[in-house]
Amino acid sequence: MKYDNMADLRHELNKIDTSLLSLFKDRFNLIHEASIIKKNTNEIRDYDRIEEVISGIRAQSEELGLDPNSMEYLWRFLIELSIRYEIDHFND
Template structure:
């Protein structure tokens, strides 16, 4: 727990541990995004405003429940979503060119 850390090094070790866990989760999420891109047939499908709004609403609500700044969480998710949209569009477009 954070309160049990007595030095900066103690805190850094825990942050590094959490960063590795986040990377593992982002890698898992990325595999699902890749699969979604394989399922979609049109690059325009990558940008779904209704789905994005629902995800952002859920992230903001869950952030508040975790005592996390909801604006910060939204910024992280919007960045992630924007990257995923471009990634999906690239995969879909490349597949369509190859067909």
């Protein structure tokens, strides 16, 4: 076991959460750029691309020893959140 107490473990979790937030900021900056590049809102939800991403996430999850079903659920939520963000910021 790497941690002897919850305080140290929580400190590490908080550092990971901070890193995740920074990555989400980067991701949503790219989503915002996509909303500028796309010509109309019909281009926002690309079902083929969604399934391509999910397939890749499932494969990567298995390689990392993560539950692919849980990671698919998480990514589908993230994709839907990204689509909503893109619609809300379309052509800002």
